[in-house]
Amino acid sequence: xxxTVKIAISLPADLLEALEKERQARxxxxxxxxxEAVEQLLRQKRLQEAVTQYVxxxxxxxxxxxxxxxxxxxxxxALRLEDWS
Numbered sequence: 001x002x003x004t005v006k007i008a009i010s011l012p013a014d015l016l017e018a019l020e021k022e023r024q025a026r027x028x029x030x031x032x033x034x035x036e037a038v039e040q041l042l043r044q045k046r047l048q049e050a051v052t053q054y055v056x057x058x059x060x061x062x063x064x065x066x067x068x069x070x071x072x073x074x075x076x077x078a079l080r081l082e083d084w085s
Contacts, residue, residue: 011019023033063071 019033023030026033028036
């Protein structure tokens with residue numbers, strides 16, 4: 001981790017109370033709790049952006065009927081190799 005910087009934030013009292021209960025249940029410092037919460041939020045944002053890009057790409061260039069048929073044929077070939085007994 002690089003250089004750390006202190007910040008001050010304002011929270012509604014009920015939100016602070018809820019996060020304090022959760023933080024204490026986890027035996028974490030406030031800094032650790034907020035750091036992990038922000039990291040998780042940023043991971044989720046990056047994941048959602050990746051999914052959005054994937055969907056946009058798929059919509060712009062979906063697979064062709066030939067590609068679907070090739071995947072189905074390959075799948076059937078792989079399934080025939082399985083021992084189903």
